[in-house]
Amino acid sequence: MARDVSASDPVQAESLRSDMERKKSIFDTMKLAYFHRSPFDGEVPDEPSLKRAAEEFIAANYSYQKFLYGRVRVKLSTANLLR
Numbered sequence: 001m002a003r004d005v006s007a008s009d010p011v012q013a014e015s016l017r018s019d020m021e022r023k024k025s026i027f028d029t030m031k032l033a034y035f036h037r038s039p040f041d042g043e044v045p046d047e048p049s050l051k052r053a054a055e056e057f058i059a060a061n062y063s064y065q066k067f068l069y070g071r072v073r074v075k076l077s078t079a080n081l082l083r
Contacts, residue, residue, distance in 0.1 A: 012067065013064075013067060013068065016060070016063060016064040016067055017064055019060050019064075020057070020060040020061050020063075020064045023053070023056050023057040023060045024057050024060075024061075026053060026057075027050075027053045027054055027056075027057045027081070030045045030049070030050055030053050031045075031050060031053075031081075031082070033045050034046075034047075034050050050082065051078055051082070054078045054081045054082060055078060057076075057081070058076045058077075058078065058081070061074075061076060062076075
């Protein structure tokens with residue numbers, strides 16, 4: 001059962017969600033640039049930088065889930081995100 005976010009801190013929930021969505025969009029754009037060998041932020045992304053972006057998204061997602069549910073309910077893996 002989900003915690004009542006409105007009772008705790010909706011501003012923090014929105015902040016965590018927007019941070020997670022921002023990191024997801026950065027990862028998606030970087031992944032597309034990696035596969036097309038096009039520049040992202042001034043350079044063509046390599047595998048370690050793409051993996052680092054995926055790990056940053058996963059960390060943001062986990063902190064958002066912990067805030068909402070008190071624990072991580074959906075596990076993500078870097079390998080699955082890079083497919």
